[in-house]
Amino acid sequence: MAQPPIRLSIVGFGEIGQRHAELITADADCLLAGICDVDPRCRSYADKFGVPVYEDVKELLETEKPQATIIATPNRQHAAIAELCAKQSIHILIEKPIADSMEGANRIVKAAHDNHVQVLVGHHRRHNPLVQETRLALQSGELGKLTAVSMFWTLMKPINYYQKQWRCTRPGGGPTLINLVHELDLLRYLCGEVRQVYAQASSAARQLAVEDTLSISLVLESGAVASILASDTTPSPWSYEATTRENPLYFPNDENCYYFFGTLGSFTFPQMQRWRYTSEKAFGWQHPLEMSQRVVVRADPLKSQLEHFCRVVREEERPIVDGRDGARSLALVLAVLESIRRQAPVLLTDSQP
Known part of the structure; x- marks a missing residue:
């Protein structure tokens, strides 16, 4: 019996966020639940996907209740957004690098551990x-x-x-x-x-x-x-x-x-x-x-990464690049x-x- 698609949201809708959205909408195993970005130009492009678009991350998470979120914002914002997701038991695919500091990386690793969520760091070349x-x-x-x-x-x-x-x-x-x-x-x-x-x-x-x-x-x-x-x-x-x-x-x-x-x-x-x-x-x-x-x-590694992330969310696989591994690359x-x-x-x- 086929499983229902995984509800995914995207926070940060620049070039890589847009690419993630295209891949999600083309994959029957997942569903784009919502998008968050403060830039009006990005928001205008997001409208074409026909999903709710938000300016506030917390509002997106509380309203759409995604199972997992892709964080594609500037590096300095990664830790705070990841903590919000983890506290709501939302699994995380976070663009590389995991953060802009070891303090930020450690916050992400701790939040994921404390809330029993999976973190996949977007080192897609692997x-x-x-x-x-x-x-x-x-x-x-x-x-x-x-x-x-x-x-x-x-x-x-x-x-x-x-x-x-x-x-x-x-x-x-x-x-x-x-x-x-x-x-x-x-x-x-x-x-x-x-x-x-x-x-x-x-x-x-x-x-x-x-x-x-x-x-x-x-x-x-x-x-x-x-x-x-x-x-x-x-x-x-x-x-x-x-x-x-x-x-x-x-x-x-x-x-x-x-x-x-x-x-x-x-x-x-x-x-x-x-x-x-x-x-x-x-x-x-x-x-x-x-x-x-x-x-x-x-094969397209971003597509393969998304497919792997869906299996991680379903607890079928362990992350190829988990938070600690991503933190070592940041170090x-x-x-x-x-x-x-x-x-x-x-x-x-x-x-x-």
């Missing part, structure tokens, strides 16, 4: 089949012991991107918190926890209060080292968004953006190319390398910002979530 297949390749041992990782996130943001004030001011703005949280979360998901981070940043190109270019060096608990080069102010094909073709807003290409190096081989993402010697006896730079390529059936992001501020390496401690 749901991408390309990412899942890469994780399998790394965990299979076919590359040997992982020694190094190189990640690129280099692109040119549109001119109007930073017209939204919250994107270019602290504490919630800047590409590290808004964008690189994805790369840092995937580094943890694919390669394990990070022991130390050292980051340098520049705002010379845009001359805003937040960085536009970064170089990040990391040491993993496994002993492997990693580097992330990031800039949102350069015409470049080397970014996750463009190379995975995940987001139609980005002009696509067939380049790679991540490289993984092991003692037995290397691996590229998202082209899924594995390089290694042709035999165990032919080992060394004087011998040729062979390349093989994994074929992956692609890594904040360590990057702390390293930039101190101009020194920062150790990540066992006391973090």
Whole structure:
């Protein structure tokens, strides 16, 4: 017997909130119960979905009584909204990062625990089949012991991107918190926890209060080292968004953006190319390398994330990224910002979530 659709509300109706609404209305397993946003432009767009639109979160929750809510507001608002939801036993899908501070993240984790609700943090890239297949390749041992990782996130943001004030001011703005949280979360998901981070940043190109270019060096608990080069102010094909073709807003290409190096081989993402010697006896730079390529059936990770969230609400699955996991990714992001501020390496401690 088919179960009734899950009633979902959305708080925050910018670009990502609108995308969530489109996915919900196209999925028979869930139902859009209501939308909340204070921006008249967003509210005007919300009207096309034919559901109640509110300015006040509390009124939305008390009137529509959703089973679950998607929080897609600016980062600094996440904790307060999540607490409201948790107190009414409403399950939560919260956009990344989980909050703009560890204090906010801890509030969310505590509220969810105290009220027995599930939190799924919207690190949607983990749901991408390309990412899942890469994780399998790394965990299979076919590359040997992982020694190094190189990640690129280099692109040119549109001119109007930073017209939204919250994107270019602290504490919630800047590409590290808004964008690189994805790369840092995937580094943890694919390669394990990070022991130390050292980051340098520049705002010379845009001359805003937040960085536009970064170089990040990391040491993993496994002993492997990693580097992330990031800039949102350069015409470049080397970014996750463009190379995975995940987001139609980005002009696509067939380049790679991540490289993984092991003692037995290397691996590229998202082209899924594995390089290694042709035999165990032919080992060394004087011998040729062979390349093989994994074929992956692609899927929309945001759609897969929504389907997973519905199963979480029905208690059929545990969250792939729960509140504590999301808080650990936030801790890594904040360590990057702390390293930039101190101009020194920062150790990540066992006391973090």
